[in-house]
Amino acid sequence: MKPIRILQVVTIMNRGGLETMLMNYYRKIDRSKIQFDFIVHRTEKGHYDDEIVALGGKVFRMPKIRPGNYNLYFKQLDQFFGAHPEYQVVHSHINENSSFVLRAAKKAGVPCRIAHSHLSDLGLDLKLPFRVYARLAMKDNANHYFACSKQAGEWLFGKKITKSQQVKVLNNAVNVEEFQFNENIRKKVREELNAENKLVIGHIGRFNKQKNHEYLIDIFKAVQDKQPDSVLVLVGDGHLRQQIEKKVNDLKLYSHVHFLGVREDIANLMQGFDLFLFPSLFEGLPVVLVEAQAAGLNCVVSNTITNEADLTGRVEFLPLEEPPQQWANKILSLTYEHKDTSELLRKCGYDTGTMADWLTGYYTGRVIEKKQA
Numbered sequence: 001m002k003p004i005r006i007l008q009v010v011t012i013m014n015r016g017g018l019e020t021m022l023m024n025y026y027r028k029i030d031r032s033k034i035q036f037d038f039i040v041h042r043t044e045k046g047h048y049d050d051e052i053v054a055l056g057g058k059v060f061r062m063p064k065i066r067p068g069n070y071n072l073y074f075k076q077l078d079q080f081f082g083a084h085p086e087y088q089v090v091h092s093h094i095n096e097n098s099s100f101v102l103r104a105a106k107k108a109g110v111p112c113r114i115a116h117s118h119l120s121d122l123g124l125d126l127k128l129p130f131r132v133y134a135r136l137a138m139k140d141n142a143n144h145y146f147a148c149s150k151q152a153g154e155w156l157f158g159k160k161i162t163k164s165q166q167v168k169v170l171n172n173a174v175n176v177e178e179f180q181f182n183e184n185i186r187k188k189v190r191e192e193l194n195a196e197n198k199l200v201i202g203h204i205g206r207f208n209k210q211k212n213h214e215y216l217i218d219i220f221k222a223v224q225d226k227q228p229d230s231v232l233v234l235v236g237d238g239h240l241r242q243q244i245e246k247k248v249n250d251l252k253l254y255s256h257v258h259f260l261g262v263r264e265d266i267a268n269l270m271q272g273f274d275l276f277l278f279p280s281l282f283e284g285l286p287v288v289l290v291e292a293q294a295a296g297l298n299c300v301v302s303n304t305i306t307n308e309a310d311l312t313g314r315v316e317f318l319p320l321e322e323p324p325q326q327w328a329n330k331i332l333s334l335t336y337e338h339k340d341t342s343e344l345l346r347k348c349g350y351d352t353g354t355m356a357d358w359l360t361g362y363y364t365g366r367v368i369e370k371k372q373a
Contacts, residue, residue, distance in 0.1 A: 003035040004367050007084075009092035009101050013038060013046030013059070015262055016206060017287040018093050018118045021148075021172045023048055024287075028175075028356035031056060034363055037087075039080070039101070041065060041094070047262065065097050077101060081108035088112060088367050091146075095119055095156060096134040102141035112366035115142035116170070117156035120149070120306065121282035144366075146170045151306040152284035168362075172287040173355040176345050178267045179294035181338040189272025193258055199223075199230035201331065202273035202297075204266060204288045205280070207238030212279045212302070215320065217247050217257075219279065222328035224256060232257045232277075235269060270295035274336035278302070279320060279327070285309050290350055296338035300331055311348045312341040 013019050026036050037058040040046060049059050060080065065073060081087070081104050089112040090105040092098035098115040105113050115138055135156060145167040147153030153167035161167060190196050201220065205211040213234070220232045234244075234257065241259070248257045263269060266288075270276075276292035278301040283289075285308055292299050293312045301309070303317040310317075316334070318327055345351055 003031060003033055004088065004363060005035045005037055005086055006363055007039060007087045007090045008036050009039045009090065009094060009098065010041075011094060012040050012042040012044070013048040013052065015047050015264075017172070017284075018116075018148075019046075019048060021287045022093070023051070024174055024352045025356050025359055026052070026055060026057070028352045029360050034360050065094070065100065070100075074100065074104065077104035078107065081105060081110065085109075089363055090114065091116060092142075093118060096138070099134045099137040099141045103137065106141050112144060112363075113142050114144040114146055115156070116146040116148075117152040118148050118284045119282060120151045120155045120284055120304075144168075147284070148172050149285035149306045149308045151308065170359065171349050171355055172285055172290050173350045173352040174287065174291050174294050174345075175267075175353075176294050176342045176351045179270060179291055179296075180342055181296050181340065182271055185268050186271040186338075189269060193231065193233065193272060195231050195272070197229070199227055199336070200233060200272060200274045201230065201277050202233045202235070202270065202275070202292075203277050204235040204269075204291075205278070206236050207241040207244060209240070210281050210283075211236075211238075212281050212320070213240060213244045214247065215279050215324070216277060217244060217251065217253070218324040219277065219327040219331075220257070221251050221253060222324040223331055224253060226328055226332060230256065233260060233269070233273065234258065235260045235263050235266070237262050266291060267295070270297065271338070273297055275300065275331060275334060277331070278305070279318075280304060281320070283309075289315070290345070293341055294345055294350075296341050298334045298336070300327065300334070311350060312339075312344050314339065314341070 035056055039060050039062055041062050041064055052059055063073060087110055090110050091114040092101045093116045102113040145157050147167050147169055153162040157167055207213055223230050248254050276297045276299040280302055283305045285306055289309050293314055299315045301315060301317055302320050316330055349355060
């Protein structure tokens, strides 16, 4: 039998949280039963595109979703689903914009239409009226609801749908074994950073408003004032990177801050960290925070992140209203040893292997339901 092809809908398959989560599952699922294909909304190639093709998947490109471009976009969606009747399951990860994709899928007769929430907020911008409209239209177009946390489910789908038990929390699982502590890897990473005997604070995330790098640098400056032999490692890229580099220069911190860009060796880098810092303005349940806990790190994060994210008892939540000095005090009060958390994460359902089996069963179950109907 040919595998069931599942259409995953994303913005671009770069090394972000939800994209990494999807690839974690894709690598682990039984691809003789299930295959992933992807709709992306960028013309440029994503970091994971080559791997997707190597695993047997296809990548289809759509234009960016913009208010002035809706009519053309809707037409192209209709054309796509008309040309691809093979998809019985569409799983959309583009938050409120999922309602547009799932509306086209519904028109084409796709029986299983999954909307998946990965955030708990998007902030305010000029697109807010369109976002509100799209969220209100969600209930008419999706018939299955996923979220990375209860809070993320309530934000996108509303409390009524979430409380009715219609929303399934699909854990942002990771390959737990990959992150288990290795002293040799730690030594190598710290040598590369020239930080053998220093406090190494790590952060992984796109340079955008959500990740709150401005405040993160203020926190690190407060740490530096108290402990000069500390360094900050920033992994990722984005449109605000130059602005943050300028701030680091202005504060005369540049020799203490490493900008590593986009990296493939996240599990190894985390071996070299002593602590993970994550003062985001909003999140769903971030994959990178699960990875940091899988690496056995203590984590200091903003209290805008759901308490559901503390899977190991090693996450400290602080208000963003607190001065940077309070964050620095918390960071310097913690221990920096890497604790083996692998069994804890497996019991919580955050190991990819176990959850990939569940997801395979969910997809195949929906297709079987259609055949029996």
